[in-house]
Amino acid sequence: MTTQVLIVSQALYLGCVYALLALGLTITYSATRVVNFAQGEFFVLGAGVAYYLEAVRHQPAWVAVLAVVVVSMVLGVITERAIMLPIQRSGIHYAWIISTLAVALILQSLYSKLFQGALLRPPPLVEGSVRIVGAGVSYQILLVIVCAIAIMVAYDQFLRRTAYGSAVRATAHDPETTASFGVSIRGVILTSFIVSGVITALAGLLVSSVLFIQPTVGLTYTTSGFVAMVIGGLGSSRGAIAGGLVVGLLNSLVVNLIGANLGQIAIVCLLAIILLIRPQGLFSQPAGEH
Amino acid sequence: MKILNGRVRTQPLSVGLYGLAAVMLVALIAWPEVAHIFGGQRDFYIGLVTGALITTMLTISLNLAMGFAGLLSFIHTGLLAVGGYTVGVTAIKYGLSPWLSILIAVVGVTFLCIVISLISVRATNIYWGLITLSFDLVIIQVAQQWSSITGGFNGLPGVPRPSLNGVQLDDVEFFYLCLAAAMITYIVTRNIVLSPSGRAFMAVRQSPETASSLGINPARARLLAFAVSGALAGLAGALYAQNLNFISAEVANQGPQLALFIAIFLGGFGTLLGPVLGMVVVTIVQNQIRGLGSNSLLILGLFLLASILILPRGIIGTWTSSRFFERYQTRRRTRRSADADAKPALTLEVLLRQGSDRIVISTGTSDMPVLSATGVSKAFGGVLALQHVDFDLRPREVHGLIGPNGAGKSTLGSCITGYIQRDSGEVVLRGEKLPRSPHAVALLGITRVFQTPHLLDSSTVIENILTGMYSRTGSNWLTAIFRTPGYRVGERERRAEALELLRSVGLLGLADRSAASLSHGQKRLVEIVRAVAMRPDVLILDEPATGLAKAELVQLDAMLRALRDAGLSMLLIEHNMEFVMSLCDRITVLSFGQVIAHGRPNEIASSLVVREAYLGGTAA
Numbered sequence: 001m002t003t004q005v006l007i008v009s010q011a012l013y014l015g016c017v018y019a020l021l022a023l024g025l026t027i028t029y030s031a032t033r034v035v036n037f038a039q040g041e042f043f044v045l046g047a048g049v050a051y052y053l054e055a056v057r058h059q060p061a062w063v064a065v066l067a068v069v070v071v072s073m074v075l076g077v078i079t080e081r082a083i084m085l086p087i088q089r090s091g092i093h094y095a096w097i098i099s100t101l102a103v104a105l106i107l108q109s110l111y112s113k114l115f116q117g118a119l120l121r122p123p124p125l126v127e128g129s130v131r132i133v134g135a136g137v138s139y140q141i142l143l144v145i146v147c148a149i150a151i152m153v154a155y156d157q158f159l160r161r162t163a164y165g166s167a168v169r170a171t172a173h174d175p176e177t178t179a180s181f182g183v184s185i186r187g188v189i190l191t192s193f194i195v196s197g198v199i200t201a202l203a204g205l206l207v208s209s210v211l212f213i214q215p216t217v218g219l220t221y222t223t224s225g226f227v228a229m230v231i232g233g234l235g236s237s238r239g240a241i242a243g244g245l246v247v248g249l250l251n252s253l254v255v256n257l258i259g260a261n262l263g264q265i266a267i268v269c270l271l272a273i274i275l276l277i278r279p280q281g282l283f284s285q286p287a288g289e290h
Numbered sequence: 291m292k293i294l295n296g297r298v299r300t301q302p303l304s305v306g307l308y309g310l311a312a313v314m315l316v317a318l319i320a321w322p323e324v325a326h327i328f329g330g331q332r333d334f335y336i337g338l339v340t341g342a343l344i345t346t347m348l349t350i351s352l353n354l355a356m357g358f359a360g361l362l363s364f365i366h367t368g369l370l371a372v373g374g375y376t377v378g379v380t381a382i383k384y385g386l387s388p389w390l391s392i393l394i395a396v397v398g399v400t401f402l403c404i405v406i407s408l409i410s411v412r413a414t415n416i417y418w419g420l421i422t423l424s425f426d427l428v429i430i431q432v433a434q435q436w437s438s439i440t441g442g443f444n445g446l447p448g449v450p451r452p453s454l455n456g457v458q459l460d461d462v463e464f465f466y467l468c469l470a471a472a473m474i475t476y477i478v479t480r481n482i483v484l485s486p487s488g489r490a491f492m493a494v495r496q497s498p499e500t501a502s503s504l505g506i507n508p509a510r511a512r513l514l515a516f517a518v519s520g521a522l523a524g525l526a527g528a529l530y531a532q533n534l535n536f537i538s539a540e541v542a543n544q545g546p547q548l549a550l551f552i553a554i555f556l557g558g559f560g561t562l563l564g565p566v567l568g569m570v571v572v573t574i575v576q577n578q579i580r581g582l583g584s585n586s587l588l589i590l591g592l593f594l595l596a597s598i599l600i601l602p603r604g605i606i607g608t609w610t611s612s613r614f615f616e617r618y619q620t621r622r623r624t625r626r627s628a629d630a631d632a633k634p635a636l637t638l639e640v641l642l643r644q645g646s647d648r649i650v651i652s653t654g655t656s657d658m659p660v661l662s663a664t665g666v667s668k669a670f671g672g673v674l675a676l677q678h679v680d681f682d683l684r685p686r687e688v689h690g691l692i693g694p695n696g697a698g699k700s701t702l703g704s705c706i707t708g709y710i711q712r713d714s715g716e717v718v719l720r721g722e723k724l725p726r727s728p729h730a731v732a733l734l735g736i737t738r739v740f741q742t743p744h745l746l747d748s749s750t751v752i753e754n755i756l757t758g759m760y761s762r763t764g765s766n767w768l769t770a771i772f773r774t775p776g777y778r779v780g781e782r783e784r785r786a787e788a789l790e791l792l793r794s795v796g797l798l799g800l801a802d803r804s805a806a807s808l809s810h811g812q813k814r815l816v817e818i819v820r821a822v823a824m825r826p827d828v829l830i831l832d833e834p835a836t837g838l839a840k841a842e843l844v845q846l847d848a849m850l851r852a853l854r855d856a857g858l859s860m861l862l863i864e865h866n867m868e869f870v871m872s873l874c875d876r877i878t879v880l881s882f883g884q885v886i887a888h889g890r891p892n893e894i895a896s897s898l899v900v901r902e903a904y905l906g907g908t909a910a
Contacts, residue, residue, distance in 0.1 A: 035416070082595060090602040092559045094362060097551050098598055105548075105591035112587075219544065223427075230420050261435060268427045275421050276409055 005135035007256050013141045015248025016148035017211070020203035021225025022232060022240035023152060024196040030172035030235050031192035034087065037100040038079055040222035041107035042072055042197045046204025047120040047213040048111060054122040061125045068205045069198055076197030079103050080190050104219055111215035124209040144206045151199055152241050159237060168192065172235060227271050233281025242283045246270075311563060314570070318343075318469055322462045336461050337533075342573040343468040344530050347475040349553045349565040351522035354479050357560030358488065359515035360495030362419035365406070366523055367547040368426035371433060373399050373527020374537035375440055378449040383439070388452040388532065395528035396521050403520025407513040426542055433539035445538025449531045468529055475522050478771050480562050482518060485770030485781070489757040491515045492560075493746055500744040502728035503707070503737055504824060505761030514767060549576070556597055558606030560748075567605050660685050660859045661736065661828050666705055666715030668698075668883075675701045677883045678715070683828060683859050688850060690874035690891070691863045694904055697880040699863045700741060703830045706861075707731050707738045719827065733761050735827035739834060743813035747806040751797070751816050754805055755788040758823035791819055795849050811842035818849060828859050835866040847873060871895060879903065 021043065028036045049068045053059040086099040124140035131137075159165040170178040171188045179185050204213065224247070232243020247267055254266040274282060317324070321339055325332045348370055355361040373395040380391040410421040433440045440446055451459045452467070459467060482488050490511045493501040498508040531537040540546075549572055557568025575593060579586040601608045609615055659682035668676040675698045683689050691699050704710040706717050708728040717724045724731050746754050763784070769777040792798045797815060800808065808816065814834055821829055831850075835843055843866075850860065850873060864870045870877065871891045878888040881903040887894060894900055 086595065086598040086602065090555075090598060092555070092603065092607075093360070094356065094551075094559070095555065095598065095602075098555050098594060101548050101551070102591045102594035102598075105587050105594070109585065109587035109591065113585075223423075223544075226420075227424070234416070264427070265431045265435070268424050268431060271424045272421070272428065275413070275417065275424065279413055279417050 002133070002135040003256075005133050005137065007252060009132075009135075009137045009141055009145075010256075011249045011252040012245075013144045013148075013207075013210070013248075014252050015245035016145050017203060017207050017244070018224055018228040018247045019152065019241040019244025020148055020199055021221055022228035022244045023155065023237060024200035024203070025222070025225050025229050026235060026237050026240040027155075027192050027196035027199070029229070030237070031168065031189045032084065032087075032096075034083065034096040034100065035226065036079075036083065036196075037097070037219065037222055038083065038103040038107060039196065039200055039225060040218035040220065041104055041111070042075065042200035043204035043221045044111055044120070044213060044215060044218045045072055045075060045107075046201035046206075047122075047208030048115055048204075048215065049201075050122040050205045050208055051115070051118070051120040064122070065202075065205065068201050072197045072201035073194050075201075076194035077190065079197070080193035082106075083193075084189060104222070108216055108218055111218075115215045117215060120208055120213045120215065122209055125206075138210075140209055144210070147206055148203070151202065155195070155199065156237060164191070227267060231271060231274050231282055233283045236281070236283060239281050239283035243281065246282070311566075314566070315473075322465060333461060336465055338573070338577065340461070340465045340468050340533055342569060343465075343472045344526050344533060345549065345573075346553075346566055346569040347472050347526040347529075348523055349550045349569050350475050350479050351519045351526065352550050353554050353560070353565040354483070354522070355516055355519040357554060357564070358483055358495065359491040359512060359519075360415070361422075361512060361516055361519075362415060363422045363516075363519075364419055364544065364547060365422035365426040365429070366519075366550060367544075368422075368429040368542040369399050369403070369520060369523035370527040370530055370546075371429060371537065371539060371542040372402060373524040374449070374531030374541070375433065375446065376524070377528040377531050378446045378537050379439060381450050382446070382448055388450050392452070392525065392528040392532075396524040399524025399527065400517050400521040403516045403523075404513065407509075407516045411509045411512075423544075426544075430539045430542045433542070440539070443538075445536055445540070446531075447536050449535050449537060451532045451535070464533065468533070471525055471529055475525065476562075476566065478518070478522065481771050481773055482767055483562060485767065485777075486756070486760050486763045487511070487514060487767040487770060489749075489753060490760050492749060492753075493757050493760075496746045496748060497744060499709070499728075500740075500746065502709075503732055503740070503744070504758055504820070505729050505732035505737075506757075507727075507729045518767075552594055555604055556601070558604035558608075561604070561606040561610075564604055564606045571605075658685070659683055661706070661717070661719050661861075663702075663706065663717045664715060666702065666717065667713045668701055668705055668710060669713055674883050676705065676712070679880070679883070679885055681878045681885065681888065683861055684876075685859055686854055686857055687875040688854055688860045688862055688873055690870040690877035691861055691880065692865070692867075692870055692877060692894075693880035693886075696882075697903075698883040699880055700832055701883075702880070703738060703832055703861065703863055707736060707830060709738075732824070732826075736830065737821045737824055737826045737828075738830040739814075739817050739821050739832060741832040741836075743810065743817060745805040745808070745813050745817055745820070747804070749805055750801070751792070751803050751805055751808070752785070752788050752801040754816060754820050755791060755823050756784060758820035759784050759788070761824050788823060791823055795819055795852070796845070811838045811845075814838065815842070815845060815849065818846075818853075822853060822858070826858070828861065829853070830861045830863070832863045833865060834862070835864055835869050843869065 021039070024042065025036060025039050028034060028039070046068050049071055050064045053064040053067055054061065082103050083096070083099045087095045124138065126139040126143055129136040129138040130142070159169060167178065167183045168188055168191070170181070171183065171185060175185050207213075225244075228244040228247040229240050230243070231246055232241065233239030247270075250266055250270060251263045255263040258266075318339070322336055325335045328335050348366055352363060352366045355363050355366075376395040376398045377388070377391045380386045380394050381388050386394070406422065406425055410418060413421055434443055436442070451464055453459065454463070483491070490501065490506045491514075493504065493506055494508045494511045501508055501511065530541070553568030553572045554565050555568070556571055557566065558564030575590070579589050582589065603611065662682035664680050666676055666679045667674070679698070679702060681689075681691075691702065693699055701710060705712040706724070708724065708726055708731040711726065719734055719736060722734065724734065724736070746757060749757070763780065766777060766780075789798060789801060792801055795815065797812070797819065800812060800816065805813065805816070818829075818831070818834065834846060838846060847869065850862075854860065862870065862874060874891055876888065877891055877894045879886050879894060879897075879900050886899050886903055887897050889897075
């Protein structure tokens with residue numbers, strides 16, 4: 001019984017991490033049709049700022065949370081310009097690959113210089129663990145799950161309940177028509193970069209005390225989030241969350257039950273199968289060509 | 291047909307770039323000698339350029355898939371790894387000759403690419419990228435886990451180089467082998483890009499819809515592009531492993547792939563020389579920042595952002611949109627328009643009939659319909675867009691299809707051409723039932739001109755027309771790669787014929803203009819010429835007169851009359867009544883998906899039913 005509880009809690013919390021990563025990617029993708037390869041750098045940013053303030057500067061946790069939010073907002077604004085300006089100037093269909101990868105490289109090398117290859121592992125926000133059916137599950141893992149769910153629900157409601165949410169959804173559907181209604185597309189894109197940056201950075205902050213995050217792993221997490229996003233369905237925020245949970249669940253089940261090396265293979269195989277059978281993703285309506 | 295127009299245009303790129311290419315080639319051939327100036331570092335610099343040549347081959351291969359056929363690929367470094375492992379495993383484990391194992395690597399990677407294309411046949415754009423990315427990840431995982439064959443995480447050392455007269459090639463000889471392979475890669479790519487197949491790739495990249503209307507099967511074009519790209523990547527992979535005597539899965543990561551993207555964008559996306567120039571720059575920059583540690587990534591990233599901001603369209607793209615190139619083009623255009631006044635050597639009728647086995651039949655008894663539709667119905671959800679529509683199209687007639695907005699006119703056009711699958715009913719072309727897919731319908735001899743201009747914007751006018759001729763040659767890619775004499779004669783004739791077609795409708799002056807730079811009216815006329823270049827039996831025109839200026843309307847009218855006289859049957863969907871009434875031989879009126887009247891223009895004009903349909907009012 002103990003093992004099962006551990007597997008389930010691990011599956012859930014990994015799933016939440018992937019879901020937040022996929023959600024971050026989806027938010028910018030919906031507004032811009034750009035897959036942001038620099039998304040994972042926000043994840044590292046969250047971990048890095050938390051590590052610096054808590055472990056190096058010994059500041060309380062709330063300072064770290066506040067700082068992560070502020071810094072990621074600023075970085076969101078900067079990356080929006082660095083990524084979108086070249087795309088708009090170039091006019092070549094695949095220019096986004098270059099600009100997002102360039103930003104990812106720049107941030108990655110900056111992190112490497114700042115943190116000198118340190119393992120970005122701040123102390124957990126909440127110490128200790130709770131016994132669930134005989135197994136010890138740390139509070140931090142429960143906190144990750146709770147916070148992730150809270151963030152996902154909040155974003156979902158924001159999208160569906162507010163006027164700004166409608167503007168975002170309309171932009172995702174058809175930017176030109178939306179612009180003719182007086183919606184500032186530039187504003188929507190900027191907001192999407194800020195919001196997705198904050199969400200991804202918070203995810204990095206939350207899991208940094210559990211996962212092993214190094215300054216250079218940004219692209220790896222981008223790829224994982226990317227896979228989750230595609231499995232759930234490109235451009236759908238609920239799909240991204242569901243996709244993230246599926247990936248987390250599959251990964252921890254395969255790793256724990258079959259073999260530690262097979263987690264990645266299982267996920268990639270699932271991805272390939274889904275792309276072949278249901279290319280629009282598990283939880284998305286068939287959409288036109290993107 | 292003889293060459294009608296003395297000069298034959300061969301290349302969109304200018305002489306300057308070819309001069310540059312020649313200088314580069316001479317420098318490369320002399321490189322092992324030149325490298326003596328580096329003294330003790332000579333070997334390093336020879337190896338550096340050998341590596342760059344191999345990466346350039348891979349970049350050209352990626353550019354063929356991505357820049358020309360629009361297939362976003364994240365798997366090319368993975369293909370390099372597969373090629374490398376193939377050459378390594380066959381030579382080490384099975385003791386095959388390295389020459390033979392290069393061949394096996396090429397065939398193997400081609401086969402892998404064919405499989406990938408076949409299973410992702412429905413995917414486009416970003417999804418194609420995702421599928422290739424997931425296959426790339428599979429390649430990495432398999433290579434790392436399958437240690438008994440691939441050496442696992444440690445990679446596969448001891449990959450032998452080919453030998454000549456029993457002695458393994460030394461560094462300089464291997465350098466020349468790579469140079470030869472790189473040249474072959476470039477020439478194969480160039481030949482296929484400039485061939486009908488290459489034009490098909492570009493058509494599919496820009497609009498699969500348009501491509502289908504010209505008889506191009508998008509799935510087949512993608513398959514061919516990806517297979518050729520795979521063959522070239524396999525060759526690069528084999529040489530890569532032999533050059534380093536080693537292969538590991540590391541190379542398949544997205545990091546190395548980034549260098550390829552950079553080279554393509556820096557040089558010029560979808561241009562022939564672009565990836566080569568780009569790779570030269572990337573190699574120099576990489577060599578300069580080598581050994582700077584984490585700073586090197588920072589500099590690379592900043593360099594990338596700066597270059598895409600300064601040269602948003604790459605070196606070649608920026609050059610072709612520059613003043614110098616513009617001046618060069620203008621000179622060429624003036625020469626062409628001087629020719630334009632000359633009388634056409636051949637009449638439109640001859641141009642349309644020449645060598646065609648189809649169109650002759652349609653000049654038989656004039657009452658036998660060319661195309662007939664019976665009981666065509668189509669519903670979109672609860673909306674009955676077409677209800678049991680019957681109509682027929684006789685040879686050499688312009689048949690008007692009119693009706694209020696939403697009457698189902700365009701839907702009928704799409705149902706005939708296969709863009710929309712009809713629920714019931716039958717469409718027959720000269721006794722033959724029409725196939726389901728748009729490109730097959732086009733191949734049978736029915737094509738359409740869309741409601742909005744569907745020219746291939748990044749090609750020139752004459753390239754558009756030549757793309758229209760694709761259905762007549764098919765994909766003659768093998769003869770194109772080797773540029774056989776027969777193929778070259780065919781290409782010259784097609785080009786001359788395209789110019790002659792443009793001349794016969796008075797548009798010769800536009801031949802070298804980029805399609806994007808034309809006015810709306812010119813686009814419509816060129817699009818009709820492109821459709822005609824297919825030598826179809828039936829042409830379906832969807833509101834061609836919309837948005838045309840008075841003078842252009844006159845030109846359109848004259849063009850359609852000339853086409854009818856040349857033996858073409860046309861279905862004309864149109865709102866401009868004056869235009870329809872004066873041009874059409876017969877008219878069918880649709881309202882709410884039903885045929886409410888058909889007959890001669892004067893009968894339609896006086897019909898009460900038709901007036902009511904247009905103006906409303908109580909039904910009779």
